[in-house]
Amino acid sequence: MLHSLELQRALAAALSSDPVLRAHSIPIFDGPPVEARPPYLTIGNDVVASRRWQGGEGYEHRFSVSLWDNREGLASAKALLAEAERVVLALPPRVQGLRLIGLRLLRASARRTQRGWALGQLEFRVLSVKEN
DSSP: OHHHHHHHHHHHHHHHHOHHHHHTTOOEESSOOSSOOSSEEEEEEEEEEEEEETTEEEEEEEEEEEEEEOSSSSHHHHHHHHHHHHHHHTOOSEETTEEEEEEEEEEEEEEEOTTSOEEEEEEEEEEEEEOO
């Protein structure tokens, strides 16, 4: 899980330092906080699988970034999700001693929850290899 933790740290740093997201005052959390007020982003739902090959070892990560928003409509949530997607896909190929290979968006969704909030989710896939 060390690769997962390093990737999560890089994601949190990139999202929290992005000027567009900062201009919207969007906090970033490790999971849905108990008393946070929307809008906010969470990093979570990370599944990691070992990917070994002759002479090497790496990991496949499938992770999500979610947006919780209590404003009317889905348009503002989709705009913020687009910014978060841009930030994640722009991660440098080397972060925290890992080489990232093939980072891509798998799926995106936006819907209303029973509370009336917008929940937007971005799901990504990337392979990581530890740099020596």
